Amino acid sequence: MKQYTLLLAEDEPFLGKVVKESLEKKGYAVMLAPDGKQAWQLYTSFEFDMCILDVMMPYKDGFTLAAQIRQANPKIPLMFLTAKADIRDVTQGYASGGNDYLKKPFSLDELFLRVAELLKRASPENQPADEFTIGSYSFSPKRQELKDSDGTIVKLSHKESQLLVLLLQNKNLVMDRKATLLKLWGDDNFFNTRNMDVYITRLRKKLHKDPAIEIVNIRGFGYKLIC
The missing domain is CATH 1.10.10.10 (Winged helix-like DNA-binding domain superfamily/Winged helix DNA-binding domain)
Structure with missing residues (x-):
């Protein structure tokens, strides 16, 4: 069974550590970046199956980072983790290329379900037929x-x-x-x-x-x- 590699960008040290370790217990390989700049450096240095991005980060915010990643890879699943709940923020998130938007505080079980669903949808056998x-x-x-x-x-x-x-x-x-x-x-x-x-x-x-x-x-x- 394939082990998926995830990029996690989160500037809250405790939350980043909890999410990373929890996902690893579910069998994922996770690389954690504490800010948007380091997240982009990781993204350009390694291959990832999915990116989980905080929005409010130092040096490069999650929306800007998502737009860069989406330009480099139109198909990779992108999920935002954020406390920003305004509909304009949600709209901006999807406009920057996001596939999902999980508001803080969130349950780890919901995170697991959404990550699994995004990876499932992105797999080649689940891509829409041509017609x-x-x-x-x-x-x-x-x-x-x-x-x-x-x-x-x-x-x-x-x-x-x-x-x-x-x-x-x-x-x-x-x-x-x-x-x-x-x-x-x-x-x-x-x-x-x-x-x-x-x-x-x-x-x-x-x-x-x-x-x-x-x-x-x-x-x-x-x-x-x-x-």
Whole structure:
């Protein structure tokens, strides 16, 4: 079984030590940097499978570091650990290339679950197929577009494409609302829940030409794609 190597950038010595040792007990190899500058030096010197970055760090903040890492490697999973909870900070985190956003204080069990999930999603066998068939439509996640039976192409946003991939991976099953929010938005708060509902409505409109396709709201649980 592959041992994953993680880069942890955290300027609080006690928290960095606890997180590093806890992840190592779970079987990960972890390299700890106390600031953004040293984290970047480690990143350019070693190969990592994932990066866990504090936001408020000396010399180089986590958002700046994430943008540099993302430019060097578009696919490596990036997670932020931060006490900053403002929605603008969360938005900036995702804009800089982050995949997940864990707010302090957090439980180690939640950290373990999110790390495992990000690594699982990044593995080659879990990458989206080049093209899906959805009823009379064909869907290309890479091109972010739907093509109907007449050849008409409808463009999708990045978030719409991500959401449709998850619906397809759970086709004819209930796609759990909270798990989806955590995967795509990093938080299951009211704002993000309403945001996801808007994207679901947009997808329904873009798939309306095939009446056999339904995205059903299973109240209290999530959504189900029927096709």
